[in-house]
Amino acid sequence: MNTKAAFASTVAALDGSDVIRASGIGSPDRARELGLSVAAELFELGARELMSEARQDPARGS
Incomplete structure (x- = not known):
């Protein structure tokens, strides 16, 4: 049996x-x-920047 694992993230x-x-x-x-x-x-596609922007967004309430 050739079992595979799949991983997807957004x-x-x-x-x-x-x-x-x-x-x-x-x-x-x-x-x-x-x-x-x-x-x-x-990260190569720019996720680090998106996450950084989310942390700095005052609308988040943090």
Whole structure:
């Protein structure tokens, strides 16, 4: 049996104006590496900036 693990993640601007998605498929015994790879792809696509903007948004109430 050839079991695969799939991982998908999305980061979006609070107002929905920008959405970044990344996904990957790999071996279940390498799930951690798969998650790290997808996270790295999100960061390369600008997710870090979106998350930083969300933390600084006064409308969040924080």
